[in-house]
Amino acid sequence: MLLNTLELFDKTKKLDVYIAYKGIVRIDNIEELSVALRSQMAFDKLSQDTFRAVFSIFVELMENVKMHSAVPKGCIIVTSQDKIYHVQSGNLMETQNIEELKKRINHLNSMDKQSLRNYYMERIKKNNPNPRSRGAGIGLIEIAKRASEPVEYDFIPYDEHLTFFTAKVTINNDNIERGAV
Amino acid sequence: MAYFMEKVKTKSTPYVLIDEAKQYMKLEGDCFPDDTLEFFWDINKWLCEYLESGNYDKLTFDFELNYFNSSASKILFDMLEQMNEFSKNGKQAQVNWHVESGDSLLRELYEDFEEDFTDLKIILIEK
Numbered sequence: 001m002l003l004n005t006l007e008l009f010d011k012t013k014k015l016d017v018y019i020a021y022k023g024i025v026r027i028d029n030i031e032e033l034s035v036a037l038r039s040q041m042a043f044d045k046l047s048q049d050t051f052r053a054v055f056s057i058f059v060e061l062m063e064n065v066k067m068h069s070a071v072p073k074g075c076i077i078v079t080s081q082d083k084i085y086h087v088q089s090g091n092l093m094e095t096q097n098i099e100e101l102k103k104r105i106n107h108l109n110s111m112d113k114q115s116l117r118n119y120y121m122e123r124i125k126k127n128n129p130n131p132r133s134r135g136a137g138i139g140l141i142e143i144a145k146r147a148s149e150p151v152e153y154d155f156i157p158y159d160e161h162l163t164f165f166t167a168k169v170t171i172n173n174d175n176i177e178r179g180a181v
Numbered sequence: 182m183a184y185f186m187e188k189v190k191t192k193s194t195p196y197v198l199i200d201e202a203k204q205y206m207k208l209e210g211d212c213f214p215d216d217t218l219e220f221f222w223d224i225n226k227w228l229c230e231y232l233e234s235g236n237y238d239k240l241t242f243d244f245e246l247n248y249f250n251s252s253a254s255k256i257l258f259d260m261l262e263q264m265n266e267f268s269k270n271g272k273q274a275q276v277n278w279h280v281e282s283g284d285s286l287l288r289e290l291y292e293d294f295e296e297d298f299t300d301l302k303i304i305l306i307e308k
Contacts, residue, residue, distance in 0.1 A: 027193060056250075138254060
């Protein structure tokens with residue numbers, strides 16, 4: 001099948017797709033995509049904060065897929081439109097773990113920036129009994145701290161054990177001067 | 182022989198320099214290693230031995246990470262905590278915390294760390 005590229009170009013008008021990836025997520029893929037994302041964003045007039053927010057949310061979401069996905073594949077999409085960036089990830093996870101994750105995201109979504117800042121320090125100070133659990137949930141706090149809106153998510157039943165988890169994070173940028181063709 | 186270690190920067194790991202003779206260490210760049218514990222293993226091991234050896238009374242740490250992921254942040258916090266303990270007994274570790282101007286979250290983190298580690302000298306350097 002040949003995609004109608006004119007239609008794609010025309011219909012998406014103000015939407016720029018920086019990264020759309022589906023496949024194996026290992027460190028080398030994260031590295032390569034992070035280089036691509038960095039060079040894409042170099043064309044935008046971004047504040048340091050906006051750049052860091054998009055970049056770190058992208059890395060945290062990809063690492064989340066790398067560490068927690070039920071299969072070693074996942075999706076990541078980074079777009080910008082009308083001064084708003086979206087970073088969206090998707091991966092399969094064990095259905096038994098979704099309630100815990102839902103609870104954690106809702107908890108973070110209910111906090112304001114100052115509470116997130118305090119909570120981050122609180123969590124970082126805690127001695128983690130299992131060093132292999134890595135970030136000890138700090139990754140999600142990092143995402144919530146940098147996001148401009150509450151983290152959107154969706155859980156779609158996949159089969160008897162697995163659920164497809166999607167997270168969508170919004171980052172506003174008032175300085176962006178790219179987009180319209 | 183005083184310990185010396187230098188690691189080149191990669192796409193996911195920072196430049197590392199440890200120069201024990203100069204009582205100096207530096208991390209510079211981005212830090213989201215595949216295995217954070219493994220990446221910091223040598224650095225941490227050296228740091229523990231250095232701080233506990235009793236042979237040194239100071240350490241300078243140039244902290245020039247632009248970005249570090251959440252698992253690295255936990256390890257970095259623990260390293261600073263050790264330096265803070267070291268600085269309690271007439272010894273002094275100093276962290277030069279380099280921040281790109283406009284990076285308000287990294288600046289905030291500096292403020293929180295600075296407040297938390299009362300014996301450690303942390304100096305903000307804006308690039």
